[in-house]
Amino acid sequence: MGRKQGGLYINPKKFGTLRKPCMKEMVTFLNCLALNQNNDGKCVRQKELLSACMDAQTGKSRKPWGSINYHLQRLSRGRK
Template identity: 35%
Template sequence: MPKLIKLKVKPRKADVINPCVPELTAMLGCWAVSHDLKNTGECAQAAKNLAECMKTSSGSRKVAKSTINYHLARLGKGLMR
């Protein structure tokens, strides 16, 4: 039986979750249609909605760390005997 030195799993890349995507899409769509890049006319409300969303949403959210490597290392110790 071959000896296992280390067992490890490569972590998945975390999905980026941005809660303000609809507001950003609305503002960019407004810009594309009306060419109002200064947000003075038609796009002012869309810009306010985006700014409010960005202000209220927290920028950093902690993602729970996977414990799979811990458990593999723990099981690997038993296999090496």
Template identity: 60%
Template sequence: MGRKAGGMYINPKKFGGAGKPCMKEMLQFLGCLSLNNKKDDKCTKFKNLLVACAEEQKGRPKNPGRTINYHLQRLGRGSGFF
């Protein structure tokens, strides 16, 4: 579902792919667990990659100001554009 601002339609699902930075590593780890009957001692390589990716993401600050809906709200507040 999108949001309507006046005559403009924004589809937030279109921009959802950027919010999943460690998805590839997690899928590899879960696939390895599935193949090895949930024994994580055989999947240490994928587990280490997932932990490293998660640690890298931990240091990055979240910036809600970069979303398109934030900018639409900001523009709509001050100018009466919408």
């Protein structure tokens, strides 16, 4: 149960910061909410920026060529 010993593998969680495109907008919106006692009427600008960023991300799909680990497995099969 698990991966075979000696295989190539990259932990994708280590590269998690690369996949968080709207983090800055979300943090600014949450900070604004915290400063204004959860009154989102005063944080309209930050909310619009966050919504625009999230809407822009929904059109992007997964890369068609697959994950890095899939390609590493393919390489190791050809090596044998």
